[in-house]
Amino acid sequence: MTMTRAAIIGGGVIGGGWAARFLLNGWDVQVFDPDPEAERKIGEVIANARASLPGLGNVALPDEGKLSFHDSIAEAVDGVVWVQESVPERLDLKQKVYGEVMTHVGEETIVGSSTSGFKPSELQEGQPKPEQIVVTHPFNPVYLLPLVELVTTPINHDVLIDRARDILTTLGMFPLHLKKEIDAHVADRFLEAVWREALWLIKDGIATTEEIDDAIRYGFGLRWAQMGLFETYRVAGGEAGMRHFISQFGPALQWPWTKLMDVPDLTDELIDTIADQSDAQSGHYTIRELERIRDANLVSKIRGLYRMDWGAGAIQRKHDMAIEAHAGLRRHVDEVDDLSKPVLTARRAVPTEWLDYNGHMNESRYLEAFSNASDRFMMMIGCDEQYIANGGSYFTAETHIRHLGEAHAGALITVHTQVIEGQGKKMHLFMEMRDEAGTVVATCEQMLLHVSLETRRSSPPAPQIEQALTKVARAHSALPTPQGLGAGIGSR
Template sequence: MTIAAIIGGGVIGGGWAARFLLNGWDVRVFDPDPDAARKIGEVLDNARRSMPGLSDTALPAEGRLSFHTTMSETVSGAVWIQESVPERLELKRKVYQTLQEHCDPGAVLASSTSGFKPSELQGCATRPGQIVVAHPFNPVYLMPLVEVVPTEKNPPEMVVQAKELLTSVGMYPLHVRKEIDAHIADRFLEAVWREALWLVKDGVATTEEIDESIRMGFGIRWAQMGLFDTYRVAGGEAGMKHFMAQFGPALEWPWTKLMDVPEFTDELVDLIAGQSDAQSGHMSIREMERIRDDNLVSMMRALKARDWASGAVLNKHDAKISEEAGMVRRTDQIVDPSLPIVTVRRAVPVDWLDYNGHMTESRYLQAFADATDRLMEIVGCDQAYIATGGSFFTAETHIRHIDETHLGSVIEISTRVLMAEGKKMHVWHEMFAGETLLATGEHILIHVSLETRRPAPFSPEIAKNLEMISAAQSGLAAPDGAGRYVGQPR
């Protein structure tokens, strides 16, 4: 089992622990805070609730979490060591000296620092080339971005190793080519933060009004397109050059106070804190975290459907998890074709729930449709085949809702081919949560020519694969409920 060591179990350290743990790593934590286990436990509760909802395949079995009283015990055998101690340079350097006395020289020793450059962290280190900045964003278990900042002392192969390990847990490692204070993303946040402070201080806007201007406007655009692509689109057909020519001169206008910072007086702090309390004080921090997590999952799931931005990162990670879990994608991967084929294994995400708090009926159909799509892929009706002009259309569907399932439940769908002849395929799906049967789906699909939009015979390859599966499964007992009509008594 791969081991990650977490040094410092605050909000960021706890998020790192959740990211690794829910991706199947064993996680060891060192934090002298007597409440560390409770705090990380609360972060993990939120992560277990939300993180599986990002994936359309079940995450690996959760690793083992342990807490240790010494750094030497914590880092023993770890391939990734994440330091998230308070932002004091002398403390970090002292921690690195201890860690490097006991850790594997080949392990990645990464810092979550948002402010220090890697060259500062590497000073006085026994092996400076082992230390790199890996700056994440909160919540670490959901946000894919992590800024990887090396120096010339880091061997290129070590940087590649760090990026590959981060990618393996579903993150997007952004290689910062030149170290700079606050790296890249936080410099933008700092600029917006400075301007916001002035707007509040000068009475132009309240904290709530500023937040609304972001989440109702450019924040949504930035989430899916970033800064430069947003402005490229704003330039219309003429593109970025037109935008720069039109709006570039505005940079010389005295619109902002980005080079000036209001004095942090007690009056300004009280003003901002009071407005913030009025804005969100009716909710606890844990409630706000859950709302944040639900919104992030829902937005990133929308981006997954377009294979865009962070959604593309999640899709790539799903494919990796699915492959490692042994999910079948071709007939030659079927171990025993006489048994139902597992076509879906995934957790129920937050956007699949209804007002009753369980999975809404339309999502049962989506889950069964996903299972059918996987079966089509297995027998040869994949995207390449569809591009040649053949596909399957669903002609009839019958779903029985037998039991309910809730947020985070891992559902598994097993699929049988009851009949496949000429132009028609008869499919049977059963959805389980553990040993509990949740629903069955019975579907008739017709193979069609996409050119004529009319029924057409299977291709020889698809006919051969379907015949192999249906013949192998013909010895199974007829599924309970197959051929039922709606409302028929059991």
């Protein structure tokens, strides 16, 4: 039996996400789904995962596994260590699927269900080898979010439970083991409570779908993402802690603030209202576009948490360590008052995430800051988003940075740009970065070439771009040669 082979039964959004999670972590994946579009749909989900999951951590993932599609459940589960069932939420259908799955799986195969509502005992009932069936309920997108609710019953042996936890951990996930089963497990019960209240807020005309989502994503949702519920409230209690928080806010639980136990009827009118508002909010995006936007945002958030070794970032950090161990000023130049001196192209504070182990700005961040400054200068001569969208841009051919001082967290830094040459395809820049005291902390010399994005080769810029660049180059030609221009490594 291959120790890294999994079967996916049901290839919808969740099944496809599981396939991507296993596949990109080096497992061979065998899929069964009678949908004739299953291969296309899963392929699209995996394509999204390939664009996002590898960038989640700082260590390369294992070599991708082999993906195959099969005509029967028996073929799909042959020789696998893990079976993940993700068929629609109908108990009769799931039990029918398990009747076939359990007939063909090995004695040590773990069979997990993605069910968001059914208890494991309901899935185990009447099945051969029921002790091998557990609930492993993930959250969408499965290939990025680490939480998976592992729900077991007393007939599941400790050895199997430990193996399930270990396998899920090797996939970069966080198995939350629920030893006592309940309908909808734990996390979805929270979601259901929020969902019920949201339905009432729409029903009563208090808020729209977009306003409700804004309240979550711009407020408490960000807090929950890194501290959860109780730790957030503990902090809210101040130095006196959780006890003070409960004594202060606990009585509010008796006030009629919510309609939590009373759910509105999902009438056609309410369904239409919700659907119309959702269309107005997000209908101009396709589902795949929304997925890509969501994925990019999640990667950014989790990588931010990674640096703090907190929440989902701590899970990713641990996952990276395991893999390592196993694998060994938006103005046009025409609007600038005085072009006889270098142009201000950046003014910003140094964020803490830009610091390195020496307590000052990392060298890669100097390049990022200078790159942003040259991008700004490009915009100032008219090489803006619209120009680039029409097929013209500048590519950096060579960069030389000199580190002359230190920039620390919170320090205000500015970058002034001098044009050394601006003619034809060439744009030769020299940039100085100064701190708030006016001390030069770094310089950057950069040679850029105008390029056609259609041919990906150097080409003359549009006349208005060359005219603007030439205007600045002529104005700057009277400036003294900047110290460090043309310097080689180690020279002053």
